[in-house]
Amino acid sequence: MTGTKRKGHHKSRLGCNNCKARKVKCDENKPSCSNCIRRQVDCDFSPIGTPQPRVSPGGLNMTDLELLHHYSTATYLTLVESPTMREFYRKTVVQVGLSCDYIMRAILAVSSLHLAHHRPERRDHYQAVAIAHHQAASQAAMLLISDATPESAQMLFMFSVLTTYYALGWPRKSGDTLLLADSGFPDWVYLTRGTKGFIDLAGVPNDGPLAPLFAHSTNRYMLREGPEASDSSAHPALTELGDVFARRPLEEGLRQIYVTALRELKKSFGQAQAYAGQYEMTDAFTWIFLMAEDLLPLLRTPTQEAVVIFAFFCVLLKKLDGHWWMQGWGRHLIAHSYGLLDEEGRLLIRWAVEEIGWVPPSAMERL
Incomplete structure (x- = not known):
């Protein structure tokens, strides 16, 4: 059709990179423009290092749902060998996380690192999400440590276990001191001191959601004796x-x-x-x-x-x-x-x- 002029659109210099790459108009809504929400992709308005959640048109946080699904179908299988404890991490830990924000964030942080390990093409994204979740979880947990009770000590113990997996799973890079103490040994080597303190305060529970974890640890200890x-x-x-x-x-x-x-x-x-x-x-x-x-x-x-x-x-x-x-x-x-x-x-x-x-x-x- 000669003579037909292609209809142009207003170019947004402040639009997100996704819209620029697709050469479509961006409405510049933040934290996610409507195009990215509709396509269910990460919008990159957020500052570097501060990932924004992928939100569905209905308001669901799709990023967190992806992480929870991955944890419940894959990550939990990688944490322990015992079938009983795998079921504990799949079901009980998630149930605890639904009533304890910092436990849930720790779960999502570990899941995100697992995805970073298996999806190198999106490693930076998943690592950034993991950091954001674990930093928020740590801030909440730290507020409780000084006034910990036997009940909260059990939750803090569970958090310290998940934090150990998080610290171990963090990719090591040459010169990376993120998880290194002054001696050069990683912080996870010393995390157990705090874990031991939570056990001393909480005692070893005979019932409750975390009882299987303590029972399993006791059984494993007896094998070495x-x-x-x-x-x-x-x-x-x-x-x-x-x-x-x-x-x-x-x-x-x-x-x-x-x-x-x-x-x-x-x-x-x-x-x-x-x-x-x-x-x-x-x-x-x-x-x-x-x-x-x-x-x-x-x-x-x-x-x-x-x-x-x-x-x-x-x-x-x-x-x-x-x-x-x-x-x-x-x-x-x-x-x-x-x-x-x-x-x-x-x-x-x-x-x-x-x-x-x-x-x-x-x-x-x-x-």
């Missing part, structure tokens, strides 16, 4: 390490901390070997929980002995590498431990280094 866990391939190296520490002129209080840490670590390795097909995060973190008040603070200094012992613990973390939230942590932390040790300390962790399969840098690379 049984005869099946009395030996492992790590025991000779840990015994040798104990002999080295026994010959050192250590202050008696520190010596007892190291003796206890090695004794409990032997039990952890025994359990990991005896129940290799059923090994889970609860098993590995039992040692962290037991050492929360004594050994872990020594990593902040850090002392050579504490770092050496922790390097052996990294072998247990490597056994969880099949989980998206734990991938690479064993290698990452033993490399960090190696960097903190003197030459003698590096020789003492040779068994752990070889067990993980990490190759230390050469002398030339360290220069």
